[in-house]
Amino acid sequence: MLQPAVLTVAAAALVAAQAPSYAPIRVDCPSDPLLGRLGDPTQNNQTLPPNEQTYMDKRRNDVLPDLWRSYLEDSSTGSTGYSASDIVNSQPNLGIAVSGGGLRASLYGAGTLSAFDNRNSSSAGGLLQLASYLAGLSGGSWTVTSLALNDLEPIYALVTGENSSRAGGWLLDRDILAPSGLLGFGDNSAYYQALEEDVRAKAAAGFPISITDLWGRALAYHFLNETTEENFYSTDAAHDQGTLFSSIRYAPTFQSGSMPYPILATTSRIDESQQLTNDSTSVIPLENTAFEITPYTFGSFEATLAAYIPIEYLGTQLSNGQPTNSCVNYFDNAGFMMGSSASLFNAVQEGFVGATFSSLLSNLLQAVTDLDPPEGSVALVANYPNPFQSYQPFTGYSFESSGNEILQVTDGGEDGQNLPLMPLLAKARAVDVIFAVDGSADTEFNYANGTSLVATAQKVELYSHNFTRFPDIPHNQQEFVDQGLASRPTFFGCNVSDANMANYSNYPIIVYHPNSAEATPAGSTNYSTFKLSYPDEEVITFLNSANEYAKRGYPDPATPNQPDEQWPLCLKCAIVDRARQRANISRTDACQSCLDRYCWSPEIADQLVNATQTAQNNSAAASPSSSPDDSSGAVPALAFPLGGLVGAAAAALVGGLALYV
Template sequence: MLGSSTAFTLLLLSGAASTAFGPTFQRCPADFQLVRRGQTISAAESQYIRDRREKVLPDAFKAYSQNVKRTRIELPKYVEEILESTQFPTVGISTSGGGDRAAIFGAGVLNALDGRNSSSVKKGTGGLLQAATHLAGLSGGSWLLTSLVQANFPTIQHLMFGDGKKQDFGGWLTSFSVWTVSTDPAEQAIFADEILQEMAVKAKHFPVSVGDAWGRALARHFTNGTTVDNFFSNTSHGAGILFSDFTNLPTLASHEQPFPIIVLDIVSNHINGTIFPGKNGIPLNSPMFEVNIFEMGCYDDVLAAHTPTKHLGTTNESLCVTGFDEAMFISGTSSNLFSERNNTASLAMSTANFSLLVNETYPQSPGLRIDTSNYPNPFHGIAPDTFSDSVETILSMCDGGEDGQVTPLQPMLVPDRKIDIIIAIDAVRARAKIIRRVRLARR
């Protein structure tokens, strides 16, 4: 039962309809394709990168080159040749997991690479962010990535601290714990009830879990719609912010942002294999998934299939779902460690309470995992000989680093992306490093 929160439930329900968001159904477009097979990137991503290289990167690399030269640091000849060449390299930035620490550390590194930061410009690092082609994040790094993209690519200072106008985005609210936001039982109960009621529309049509509650809680900390003043009020708290809608943002429409990618892992009952040492729970032979603004999918040989991000939740080519791809639900999936914690004695009580609250409010079938983030499987029946979860109707997804890949390098290694240099932001070891990929085929 909801205990002390019950008294607030009817009050919240009375106003929930005005702020309730969730997936909707409509007839699929005539040219709709549920699954795209292959290990090439989508035509939409290819076009975005081509436009960015033609319209943005020439000036971005020129500005970065000038910033480097102003430092008067002697560079290796090949570096000078690269910076002065019109055939500039393809640069990807990968920012790691690690919770709040990863988000904050990653933000600091991006700030050091930002050409809008005068201090970074003087040091010769500013401008490399603008010259990057791709930006990938997982777990805590996905919080940074999602927050940065949905806020229309502001400076890191404005992203983290707000613009001072106290409108719909007051900066990151990391002073609040994600789960236990108040020591006042009544206030904490209001928070819990709000989280649960915000899941109501989705729960009518789709299986929900603690992953949905996690995404709703994270949205209060990292997306537009929440300030300190309205943290406990019954507002949308970013519920209508969709990952696929990022394409409409001015800085993405003008190709000013690096192409954003979030990494996920799958929790499978069918896959057994070696698990990377440490606090990991996913076998190394499990396929890796990613979500970008156009597609969710897997480039690994075992599946090599993709589905439109805009229509996540769709499982056929007749009735299409929209609104399933809530930004912080996806980012929350990439940071969902509850399946791992449920297998240990260190399960946090607050997490256990939310799992119980979700299942009590929206009872699920006994066979459904309530500790993962659950996606209707668009790849049902696809590659049955190699993709073991082809038989499942639900994909149980979790933290993108549970297979040991704490820094999301995999999206940068997709051959068709032709990435030359990877800047890896490793918040676990608190360092940033550059990986230079040499592709003989292109030299």
Template sequence: MFIHPTYLLISLLSYLSLGLAWSPTDSYAPGEIECPSDGQLTRIADSLSNSELEWLQGRDKVTRENLIAFLKQANMTDFDPEDYITNQITNETIRIGISFSGGGYRAMLSGAGQLAALDNRTTNASIAGLGGLLQASTYLVGLSGGNWLVGTIAMNNFTDVETILKEGVLWDLTDSIIDFGGINLIKTYDYYDGINDDLDAKADAGYQLSITDLWGRALSHQFFAGLNDTGAALTWSTLQEADVFQNFEMPFPIVVTDGRTPDSVIVNGNSTIFEVNPFELGTWDPTLYQFTQVKYLGTNTTNGTSVNGTCIGGFDNTGFIMGTSSSLFNQFILQINTTSLSSTIQSIVTDILQRFSNHEDDIAIYKPNPFFETEIGTPSILDNQTLFLCDGGEDLQNIPFQPLLHTDREVDVIFAFDNSADTNLSWPAGISIVATYERQFLPIGNGTLFPYVPDSESLLNLNLTAKPTFFGCDATNLTGLLNSSVATSKGNIYDTPLVVYTANRPFSFWSNESTFKLSYEDWERDGMIQNGFEVASRLNNSLDAEWPACVGCAIIRRSQERLGIEQSEQCQQCFERYCWNGDLSDSVTPPVNFTETGLTDGPEENGNRTISAGFSLWQGDSKYTIMKTIGYGILACVILSFAV
């Protein structure tokens, strides 16, 4: 296979600079490494880790400069970004979080376009989008398919979406991850044979396998194709040593996953939400309220220390971490006999699947349990030698908000991109934000605060999914949240971040693909990404020329409220357009069809759908001409024309 020279260079530089953090066996198998000097691998979740706190000091300096640049570019009236941000009297640090939902490749590709619209490295994003917002952000969070996006970008030297498409090495989705070689049976055979060898290496090292090991290694062939081992030795903690991370040039990436023992059922009220960041794995929830250093996963511990003075590295394989957050897709692998694979390939895959227990089909096994016999948490976690984790969206919170709600992270505004499939036509209906809102009133919410939101029916009926919507615009209206019996005593209304919610919708492409669609032709992939750009940019800023300024108003809102500063007239008008005003809808028949300006309640079948003729400003001279006949979202014809 041809590997572009750029990726060879990245691979070489990564190897030279990150060698200490790769798997010590230079393979998928974990191996022995030196323990930390104090020997303690776990800590109570009563604060941020010292490593994250130190990193934030450096990142805050970078985001401050980038935020000034973004706010200047946004053309905000009656507001001087440089004076406001650098004013020694106010001394304000504004932290921005970006969150991408799950939803398979639909979420990854739609999210990629949305991320590209926020990235000043994307051609024309500063003109037609919100370029620079990514560079001004502190946190970048993904779940399931959204984490495929975050993980790909973060772990490939903080690459950008436009580079991925130009180089053509990553995100080759033309053949299904199940049928990786397509008609090339030799390629497919080598693919599965190589994965099987990787699993053998981990098993031979004494570690129990789960089907997520297979899934994670398969994902890595698409997300880390630029590495000669497709990420077999690439660990999540590798990022700690990356120049782009150490120099604070990228946001802090976080993976979200849920805790669940085999054969149990998750509901929103009983889920323990885990996060994996570059330094730690753990949860803020009272069911455990602990973190462990991610680099030493796989170490046999009791009460947070190694039982024999030996520590393990390499267990935190990047593909395995990303596969854990999307383990729902393990079920698809089990349907291998329903695919068109040859009998020879099916036989190989069947042999691999026989390694795994049936009752752990959608579970990732973390054994040894890093929290075994520690002192805080529920017995179901502490007394079990295995930590079981699963897809982060199984608790209905398909947008990963939780890591951004903890007061120590001081997040002022969250840009939440919802690419879920809540309706029968695979469009979002805001179920995720409703679930997160309700969770704060349960004991497991542990004092987190989330602004008021309407029910999902109102979100649809009031067109709140057809355009970006701001929640929590006025902090003084959120005082009722503090009266909850489970709210933390140290909380205040300004700890509640303002949420900018943006749902997937069609502009130039019908992006409501099935969550389980596992292959995309290049034109489909690019069309999904293009549409995502238009979703985040309000159709290349054509629907609202002040959209970047309104985003700027949302970013500075909490800071202004803390300082008692009145909004400008422009910001007041922006908030009138985009803030939820508290209205609810009593309609029992939500709309289903999109127009350029919103939703209509026409028939689901080949009804009165229309689609705008958006075109690709961010890809230079490339243009999309899209002619479609829609029947349940099926594409009839798409023509792409790229200028040379």
């Protein structure tokens, strides 16, 4: 059994934006049931958690109509030719997904979101403010959490600290695991001691701990708001040790319904038998339940669970929905939630024995051991007392971890889905269009190539009852590359005739925006996933490159690096296309022309292959000695048959790139 925590307080104490320490506490249980069900998606009655429904009703009724009207009437982003009132009355429902990939993905997501901030006059439109949902995974979860907990502060101010209400910014010049550099033993030692003391308090309170706790505390120094250049090594500063993910609710923009609903994506494993193999493209099977973390809930829409626990009671162990002991508050530490979404340490546990256990991993594991973890703690994954133990979904499926006392939570991309699309595909959320910001390291030189889209399409096929259909996409990553779809933005799901609207409008359009060598300056956005610090000049260059790419489209595979001045209009046409269909409005000539350029369908695959091959031949003829760009200084990923973050992790550790302690 998990050890009981030593402190019990009244349930009234749960309403707080800050916990007194990193350690969760025991509280009296509420009279209402702690486990909420999300309906039976197999019977088409999937529902939202009540608090999320209330928030979204407020946002869609009180906030979004005026924003959509302003966006549609903004002449600087072009005119669709549609009546703004008609589109607003059939309000579009936009989601944004920011991929994993360490700090590279965080910065790529940040630069892209800045381009779509309506406070920036040069942006391509205020998609950030228009979005109903903003989902992040792993490195993308750091951007989403930082943005939400800092009240949707403008991106450049948030990241750099300049002209900011915060003192420090992200402080990316200080390495996450060795902020004083490899030889900065004194300051590094104080830093590690501070991290360990916080985690020690959690262990002493009887809660399982792991390497993810140390990792999450380190992330908090950068992405939350209490750490500055001046107090970075101070052991007296709080460094957000008590900041809760649920405290997003207290941000003024959230209170007013002006914030996209933030979601962090994770996945889970049953036990250590689910491990990395050399012939796999993922660590965790797609069949495993993926979880999401929101300001109100922790749970999953997937048919294997279709349930949630209120996030303020996360950490409470339940058996068939009933508490086995007292209840828990303050488990939803914001750093730990970010760390959970990026907990990839198990991905390199097996299959590379010897090389994998570099001094970094070995020392962190030793630190966990020295902290005297409670019995049952699992070292290489995030440990959650299982709220879904002995739980049986209504759906007829079984929850694979129902027999576990500890729910083992891992990096959200370990099943191959490095883009957090699944939360945005839940039928109850009815998302029309997803802007997919893919900063994955799928390729040898740390660019994206569609791996995550392929994995998500496969997952949807497994559990088609509780998710919307997925649009047609190429069958595999090689087809993405051959057709030039990894080199520029592409719209999937919009080449559907209005006559078939009833059959096709129930799945979203995917606006795929991959990090691309062709669309960004050489070496500016393709750093290694395991690059854990960025000098100030690299941060600005990265943000600028991603920002500029997001504001300019590249529709022609024959000239993939030629910007499209009509990109803001074409994007607008895609964003409102499902609402246009619902309003029974024909596409205008302007939008039809745009979507002809950006929409993908199987019928044009051969044409795209030919155009892409022609472009490559022309490029080779113009520069016969050229080779794939690697001017970033990042060591290319080794030839492991792995996608996204997992491949980068294995390559980085095997290559000795992460020997920080």
